[in-house]
Amino acid sequence: MIAPFALLSRIWHFYRDGFRQMTWGRTLWVIILIKLFVIFVVLRLFFFRPALAGMDEQQKGEAVGTALTR
Amino acid sequence: MNLLTILDPATIDWSRAQFALTACYHWLFVPLTLGLALIMGIMETIYYIKRDDFWKRTAQFWMKLFGINFAIGVATGLILEFEFGTNWSNYSWFVGDIFGAPLAIEGIVAFFMEATFIAVMFFGWNKVSRGFHLASTWLTGIGATLSAWWILVANAWMQHPVGMEFNPETVRNEMVDFLAVAFSPTAVVKFFHTVSCGWMTGAVFVVGVSCWFLLKQRNRQLALASVKVASITGLVATLIVMFTGDQSGISIAREQPMKLAAAEGLRQGGTQAPFSIVPGIEVPGMLSILATHDPNGYVPGIDNLLQGYTTPDGQTFPSAEDKMARGRKALAAFTDFRTNRLSDPARAAEARAELQANVDCFGYGYIQQPADLVPPVWLVYWSFRLMVGLGSLLMLILIAAWWLQHKGRLENARWMHYAALAAIPMVYVAGQAGWVVAEVGRQPWAIQDLLPLNAAVSQMSPTGVALTFFLFVVVFTALLAAEVTIMCKAIKNHQA
16 A cells, blocks of 8 residues: 555656656647647637626526527 | 628638638547557557567557647647637527536546546556556547547537427526437447547558558568558448448438438439439439438438428428428517516416427528528538548558558558558548538538527627638648648658
């Protein structure tokens, strides 16, 4: 039976060593991080504001109901 | 004022173009992930059984290509969810509860499953036991496949909505039967058809890359062994694609007959309906067999569906005008309900009952003329032929690759090497064509019979949507270029 702390330590070392020993994976991580930045910061903040953002559930229902019956 | 008169048609066109672009790019990455996951799982299983390091190195090579594809493709599907909220806000709210559950399950279970086991798969060689590593490799693939399941459940629901009730109070469809949504026959068939298409993509990719090695006279042992595994996997996948394609045809004939009629360019239907190979060349009775498994089965054409028809066994189906009249009743009742629900509960109850009686035609209330119910026939017709034609050609290429490898003649068959390389773009075109049939073929519906695109779209400026469309073209093309460059480099530099 492994103690919880020892288990967490092993998991931590597993990931740390894995990332340290990466070769071609480093390039991929750079691409992933740039992509996530573009998706979640550039696109999400500046271009994709949900049309019903800021409304509560009832207001959203009202807004869509009005749009569908207009 | 009518919703349709205040919407700029360009908003719908740009929004659908943007969604189509995003979905098409996303589908460049997904099938290879699904296919390579299966093939590397099989290869590592052989390593586990034989304890031969050659199979470990072979599995590791394909895992590297899997990793490149996974890294570039991951999260591209999230943009579709952004588009739902921004460009298709009416739709998003209207389906919320039905879409929310499958997508939440997909996000939580499958994503974390992939994220956990993919780390063990890449970092765990020589650190965890062989059995645990093998399990992690398979669980990575199973996680990706489960993701596909929930996404396809959501898509299948749009094609054939089941297991829900429309609540006019909240203006949402609410799930009343989770199992009916999660395991609807449409979802099951769509899942196996789509996933087996992914397996076929992976197999064709592995055969193609291996044949490139043979063409360059490099990594001979890896190439021959990979062709053996991939060609058999690809042929099994092709058989599943064909079987589920047949089941899909039956399902479409029953639930989306307009899509089938458009895919065949069939204006006037009937019994012993012919299957069109290309315009002017038909196989008599074949469409009836494909659509109903009966040579005398009745298949309605586009005109029959618009004008209404009666099958030989006496079943009568309403015309488009009849459905539009019921749709307008449903819409009027919905408006009436919303107007009176607080001030006059009795009248609201009557309106609600009227709405429920016609809710199956709700979306027809937004249709202006029957011709709007016909999807672009030429696009669906030719996409279907492209999908089936290329699929058949790919099957022949896989059979030839397996046969030549089996007979020990693959190494010197240069024509086969070129054919296998050409098969890589072909399998992608076939997959994309399949999605065009599925999605363009169901136009004008966002949700079949319940919500057309002109009601589903958000009211926004077309300029903004056009801007993000071109932004996506740039972002996705850059990602694709990165994928192809890194992938080619990894293949070129590989020395087994």
